[in-house]
Amino acid sequence: MSEAREMAYVCPYCGKAFEITTYTTVNTRDDPDLRDRCLSGDIFRHTCPHCHTQFMVQPHMVYTDMDHRFILWLSDVELPPSVKAYAQPLAAAGFRLRRCSTIEEFTEKIQVFEDGMDDILVEIAKYDCFIEFIDNRKGNPADITSIEYQSTKNDVMKINIRTDDKGMSFHIPVNLLEEEIKAEADLYSIDEAEIPLVNSAWVISLFTQAQGNA
Numbered sequence: 274m275s276e277a278r279e280m281a282y283v284c285p286y287c288g289k290a291f292e293i294t295t296y297t298t299v300n301t302r303d304d305p306d307l308r309d310r311c312l313s314g315d316i317f318r319h320t321c322p323h324c325h326t327q328f329m330v331q332p333h334m335v336y337t338d339m340d341h342r343f344i345l346w347l348s349d350v351e352l353p354p355s356v357k358a359y360a361q362p363l364a365a366a367g368f369r370l371r372r373c374s375t376i377e378e379f380t381e382k383i384q385v386f387e388d389g390m391d392d393i394l395v396e397i398a399k400y401d402c403f404i405e406f407i408d409n410r411k412g413n414p415a416d417i418t419s420i421e422y423q424s425t426k427n428d429v430m431k432i433n434i435r436t437d438d439k440g441m442s443f444h445i446p447v448n449l450l451e452e453e454i455k456a457e458a459d460l461y462s463i464d465e466a467e468i469p470l471v472n473s474a475w476v477i478s479l480f481t482q483a484q485g486n487a
């Protein structure tokens with residue numbers, strides 16, 4: 274079952290108070306419409322009834338997808354040990370467990386896991402695209418606004434890099450990424466029971482560590 278709560282909120286634009294509804298848990302089997310609203314980000318979007326400005330509010334949320342067997346914790350802070358106590362049996366049962374520190378990470382993770390993709394492959398792909406973007410001088414790295422997973426079709430992953438004025442797509446064969454992981458299996462290993470963050474900061478930290486050790 275999904276759970277919502279009413280929350281007093283002060284509009285960051287006009288300073289007036291009002292109530293918003295945020296979800297603390299979303300179960301996609303019980304509420305497929307909430308899954309749609311999570312994927313679109315719509316569930317986080319609120320409009321101030323006083324000044325009518327639209328803005329995003331990021332609550333702490335647990336998102337459970339039993340059909341694709343993954344659970345996401347949307348939280349910008351480390352999870353308490355009481356939460357991690359539940360993780361071990363879930364990890365043993367084959368669930369993917371992730372913390373997502375931002376709404377962008379959260380919506381992307383839903384897409385990746387629904388596509389049946391390994392999110393470690395996705396983060397490596399995004400990093401590789403970033404390096405290619407810089408090496409081939411396709412633009413100024415400072416202008417990059419986002420690097421996003423789009424989809425995987427016929428074993429080819431599509432990654433988009435956006436800058437202020439344009440977008441660029443990269444197509445990467447999944448088997449190349451799998452080989453890249455296999456070559457450095459220890460480096461890329463994660464512990465599901467720790468409910469890890471697997472995001473761009475994570476992949477960059479791996480490469481920085483690896484260079485430090487070399």
Ligand SMILES: [Zn+2]
Pocket residue numbers: 284285286287288289321322323324325326
């Ligand atoms: Zn307002």
